[in-house]
Amino acid sequence: MKIDIRGLTIKKAHSDLVGGKYSARDLAEAYLAEAEKRNPSLNAYLEIFDDVLLQADAADKKIKEGTATALTGIPLAIKDNILIKGRVASSASRILENYTASYDAHVIEKLKDAGVVFIGRTNMDEFAMGGSTENSAYGPTKNPHDESRVSGGSSGGSAVAVAADLALGALGSDTGGSIRQPASLCGIVGLKPTYGAVSRRGVMAMGSSLDQIGPFGKTVEDTEIIWNVIRGHDPKDSTSIDTDKRGYKNADNADRKFRIGVPEDFVSGEGIDADVLSNFRETLEKLKSAGHEIIPVSLPHAKYSLASYYIVMPAEASTNLARFDGVRYGLHISGESGIDDYKKTRAAGFGPEVRRRIMLGTYVLSAGYYDAYYGKATAVRALIRKDFDDAFGSVDAIATPTSPVPAFKIGEKADDPLSMYLADIFTVPVNLAGVPAISVPSGFTQQEGKKLPLGFQIIAPHFREDVLFTLGRAVDYNNEK
Numbered sequence: 001m002k003i004d005i006r007g008l009t010i011k012k013a014h015s016d017l018v019g020g021k022y023s024a025r026d027l028a029e030a031y032l033a034e035a036e037k038r039n040p041s042l043n044a045y046l047e048i049f050d051d052v053l054l055q056a057d058a059a060d061k062k063i064k065e066g067t068a069t070a071l072t073g074i075p076l077a078i079k080d081n082i083l084i085k086g087r088v089a090s091s092a093s094r095i096l097e098n099y100t101a102s103y104d105a106h107v108i109e110k111l112k113d114a115g116v117v118f119i120g121r122t123n124m125d126e127f128a129m130g131g132s133t134e135n136s137a138y139g140p141t142k143n144p145h146d147e148s149r150v151s152g153g154s155s156g157g158s159a160v161a162v163a164a165d166l167a168l169g170a171l172g173s174d175t176g177g178s179i180r181q182p183a184s185l186c187g188i189v190g191l192k193p194t195y196g197a198v199s200r201r202g203v204m205a206m207g208s209s210l211d212q213i214g215p216f217g218k219t220v221e222d223t224e225i226i227w228n229v230i231r232g233h234d235p236k237d238s239t240s241i242d243t244d245k246r247g248y249k250n251a252d253n254a255d256r257k258f259r260i261g262v263p264e265d266f267v268s269g270e271g272i273d274a275d276v277l278s279n280f281r282e283t284l285e286k287l288k289s290a291g292h293e294i295i296p297v298s299l300p301h302a303k304y305s306l307a308s309y310y311i312v313m314p315a316e317a318s319t320n321l322a323r324f325d326g327v328r329y330g331l332h333i334s335g336e337s338g339i340d341d342y343k344k345t346r347a348a349g350f351g352p353e354v355r356r357r358i359m360l361g362t363y364v365l366s367a368g369y370y371d372a373y374y375g376k377a378t379a380v381r382a383l384i385r386k387d388f389d390d391a392f393g394s395v396d397a398i399a400t401p402t403s404p405v406p407a408f409k410i411g412e413k414a415d416d417p418l419s420m421y422l423a424d425i426f427t428v429p430v431n432l433a434g435v436p437a438i439s440v441p442s443g444f445t446q447q448e449g450k451k452l453p454l455g456f457q458i459i460a461p462h463f464r465e466d467v468l469f470t471l472g473r474a475v476d477y478n479n480e481k
Contacts, residue, residue, distance in 0.1 A: 095349025105202025152182030177427025184455025318361030
């Protein structure tokens, strides 16, 4: 059966599946056909699974039995650092190119229970280190709006899978903006939940105090549907938190008017594209016209976010990546001794960006430098979190652009790591503070004859994802099309 998947949403597909308009197998075949046609160029998937239709048949059985959930039969894409039992999970790195997961991540357990159809594993920056998906050992993922430009990162493959109709939704990980930034550059919705609201068990760690798993969707509503399945306490993850007990609620805020804070000194800084800033102002006016109040707020230490982040994250990453030695699994290169094996394997297995961060992280944790660098960075992090706590004493949410620039050309920033890091200026503070944030499509800019998407970031207090969803619906450009 021919299905028009352009503009299809999870909510609409669920209604069609339950109503018998088409089967989960029909739906899976439609997305497989699109992936077969477009993935060779876009490089969103590293692997398309060979049992997709069998998964769809199992979903059809659930639907016929009347036990379907909102995600039963829905084709989803999964970032390559999230474990699916029996599947390769390489984190887009040569050092893990043949590693096969021995268990399911907690989020995968939940999605399997819901009857999801997993289409494949998606490309990413190696070990989630990067903001463009150019650092993958398997080549860059291209932006579907202009294939000469980056998809964003590190979850670029997942974002492109959704934006290009290669899946109805996806999972990514966000350590400093790796869900929100590619969502912005690809014109879809991306949610970074409250730290601990979604279990990290079964996800390859980069920065353990920063990492968070979250969903991508075409619309805010689709993103919320996935979020409600994957959230919740996991007794096997010590950082996992019961969201319901901590105050989260699926609140109906549709008629509520919010106080939205704007950190003007932060938003109006140098390096922000003029079209991005103009679109941000227009979106604020749209919210103001809808009855929401726009209020200036101060985040005085936000300007130190990148400096703090690029000490804390590499320090944690260097520790987490020490386990990948080529002895038990993955790439192995023999040398003249055991230590020579280790050196040669890691040198060949890790790409330049990963090696850069391992060396930086090892340095800031070394004797004589720990207090000067890591200790000071964690102290600044505490001040940044306090800034958010203080601001949320007077507002319900805070708004910024998601990215200071639209999608840039592939290779444009490859030789300038600092320029690449600066693209995270609006997303990194959120991870340092552990608060939730969402990127919502807010329009386009025209560059070199191409329409490039722009994103609007909304930040809320801990466990107030319901505020993000309500305000996100008011902004979501995709809902207006």
